[in-house]
Amino acid sequence: MRDPRRLLGGDASDFERELLRxxxxxxxxxxxxxxxxxxxxxxxxxxxxxxxxxxxxxAGGSLAPKAAAATLGxxxxxxxxxxxxxVAVVGATAGYVRHEAHVHETRSVMSAPASVAAPPPPSIAxxxxxxxxxxxxxxxxxxxxxxxxxxxxxxxxVVEARAxxxxxxxxxxxxxxxxxxxxARRALAAGDAxxxxxxLDDYAVRFPDGALVEExxxxxxxxxxxxxxxxxxxxxxxxxxAAHPNSPHAARVRALLASP
Amino acid sequence: xxSSSTRPAPPADETSGLDAGPTTPEGAARIRRMVDxxxxxxxxxxxxxxxxxxxxxxxxxxxxxxxxxxxxxxTVGSERAFLFATARGVAxxxxxxxxxxxxxxxxxxxxxxxxxxxxxxxxxxSKQARALLDRFLAELAEDVRAVFVLFELExxxxxxxxxxxxxxxxxxxxxxxxxxxxxHAAAKRLQAARGGAR
Numbered sequence: 329m330r331d332p333r334r335l336l337g338g339d340a341s342d343f344e345r346e347l348l349r350x351x352x353x354x355x356x357x358x359x360x361x362x363x364x365x366x367x368x369x370x371x372x373x374x375x376x377x378x379x380x381x382x383x384x385x386x387a388g389g390s391l392a393p394k395a396a397a398a399t400l401g402x403x404x405x406x407x408x409x410x411x412x413x414x415v416a417v418v419g420a421t422a423g424y425v426r427h428e429a430h431v432h433e434t435r436s437v438m439s440a441p442a443s444v445a446a447p448p449p450p451s452i453a454x455x456x457x458x459x460x461x462x463x464x465x466x467x468x469x470x471x472x473x474x475x476x477x478x479x480x481x482x483x484x485x486v487v488e489a490r491a492x493x494x495x496x497x498x499x500x501x502x503x504x505x506x507x508x509x510x511x512a513r514r515a516l517a518a519g520d521a522x523x524x525x526x527x528l529d530d531y532a533v534r535f536p537d538g539a540l541v542e543e544x545x546x547x548x549x550x551x552x553x554x555x556x557x558x559x560x561x562x563x564x565x566x567x568x569x570a571a572h573p574n575s576p577h578a579a580r581v582r583a584l585l586a587s588p
Numbered sequence: 589x590x591s592s593s594t595r596p597a598p599p600a601d602e603t604s605g606l607d608a609g610p611t612t613p614e615g616a617a618r619i620r621r622m623v624d625x626x627x628x629x630x631x632x633x634x635x636x637x638x639x640x641x642x643x644x645x646x647x648x649x650x651x652x653x654x655x656x657x658x659x660x661x662x663t664v665g666s667e668r669a670f671l672f673a674t675a676r677g678v679a680x681x682x683x684x685x686x687x688x689x690x691x692x693x694x695x696x697x698x699x700x701x702x703x704x705x706x707x708x709x710x711x712x713x714s715k716q717a718r719a720l721l722d723r724f725l726a727e728l729a730e731d732v733r734a735v736f737v738l739f740e741l742e743x744x745x746x747x748x749x750x751x752x753x754x755x756x757x758x759x760x761x762x763x764x765x766x767x768x769x770x771x772h773a774a775a776k777r778l779q780a781a782r783g784g785a786r
Contacts, residue, residue: 331746334739335768343779344771347724350717351741356631360645361623367649368656370620519714554714576625583743 336587345588352550352584353517358506358540505531505538512547521555542568546577549584561585615659622667623652629742630671636737637679638726640686647682651675672752676734720782724774728767735760736767 333339336348512527528548531538538544545568552561565585569578631648639647651674655662662670725733734753738744739760746764750757 331739332764334743335771336740341775341779344775346717347721347775347778348740350714350721351636353714353718354632354635356628356645356648360631360648361627363645364623364627364649364652365620367653368619368623370616370623517715576628579743580628586743 334586349554349587352554353513355513355547357513358509358543502539505535505540508534509540509544509547512544512551516547516551516554519554521551524551525555542572542575542577545572546575546581549581553584553587612660618662618667619652619656619659622655622671626668626671627652630675632742633672633675633734633737634679634682636725636741637676637683637730637733638686638722639679639682643682643686647675647678650678654678669752669754672734673754676730680730720778724771724778727774728770732763732767732770735763736771739764740767740771 336345340348508527508531512524512531515521515523515527525548528544528551531540531544535541545564549561549565549568552558552564562585565581568575568581572578575581627648630651631644634644634647634651635641651671654674655667655671658670725737728736735749738749738752739746744752746757746760749755750760753760755763
């Protein structure tokens with residue numbers, strides 16, 4: 329099937345382009361993804377759940393430290409990930425994991441048993457609006473034993489390395505990374521592309537090996553385009569695609585570069 | 589892809605009663621990879637389907653929790669199809685909830701009203717453009733909207749869309765044509781309305 333040209337790359341009026349390009353600012357926060365992992369008992373922020381489930385599924389033993397390590401490897405987007413590091417194993421057979429919206433609330437959850445009794449919601453619909461940051465904790469149904477294991481190749485080395493030494497990345501460093509990207513995103517959404525580029529420069533200087541570097545570089549392409557600096561955007565995009573051809577952000581970067 | 593695969597179209601409402609999720613490390617690792625690879629695109633897809641910004645995180649979380657519960661039933665290679673089918677169900681539920689709570693509906697009108705007072709010489713704020721885009725998307729039938737979002741906004745290829753939405757290629761093409769016609773018409777109308785408001 330031969331694809332038609334996209335409107336942005338072809339027959340769109342200026343006004344139409346404006347509408348279509350407004351989509352560029354759409355991006356989930358880094359913390360949102362971390363919350364999902366934590367809610368599933370995988371990776372970031374969910375050491376308790378992960379450890380519990382590993383204990384249940386693998387009869388304790390050797391997988392447990394690995395699961396804790398996986399939370400380290402999985403902090404790719406976590407403001408609260410670091411909080412989970414080193415949390416003790418709690419025995420339970422959890423069909424449900426309490427999911428909290430706030431970071432500090434999560435901390436208390438992680439020190440509590442992970443078994444929470446509540447029937448699954450009758451349907452998805454009503455529970456979604458409830459699950460905002462301002463409301464009470466929501467009982468989120470979760471697949472029973474979810475086991476955190478580090479299988480992703482890029483992460484394996486990190487996991488291995490950290491499993492030995494265990495020093496967690498400083499929580500504030502992770503939080504700062506997330507904040508740095510959030511401020512870039514906010515600036516972009518507010519139409520202040522130069523400020524977004526500035527925030528990304530700041531990120532690159534402070535966290536050259538940061539966990540969110542791919543996200544940051546993809547965002548840079550978008551910010552540079554929004555700032556009208558197509559040449560710089562193209563260079564940044566080419567660099568990104570050369571370094572991370574299989575990144576989840578690669579398709580978006582390609583689409584950005586293809587836009588007029 | 590295996591034709592006997594479980595073609596996922598998990599009606600979002602029907603999954604909550606399922607009891608087991610991944611019972612193996614492999615299942616957990618898979619869902620983990622799905623989150624890493626697809627979270628952002630699923631999140632944006634939900635936004636494109638009309639989920640308000642304030643609900644998108646939770647809606648995306650629901651999508652992945654459903655996937656976690658069903659992970660053992662998701663055929664390897666059709667993960668994205670499963671997620672998108674689930675996202676459509678979740679988005680439909682969220683839209684209904686948003687309609688019940690009209691205050692959530694929507695950041696867009698407020699943004700338009702605010703920006704309506706902006707300096708007329710100033711280029712249209714991206715926020716206002718985004719709100720207008722939302723208004724256009726809301727007018728589209730859901731099936732047409734999904735194709736428009738994935739092709740024009742997300743930059744997916746037609747073939748990928750056909751696979752992801754489990755549609756024949758011809759259907760993707762015809763829905764895109766329809767969406768584009770409506771987009772051009774809506775853009776004229778919105779532009780005129782914007783001009784009139786100044």
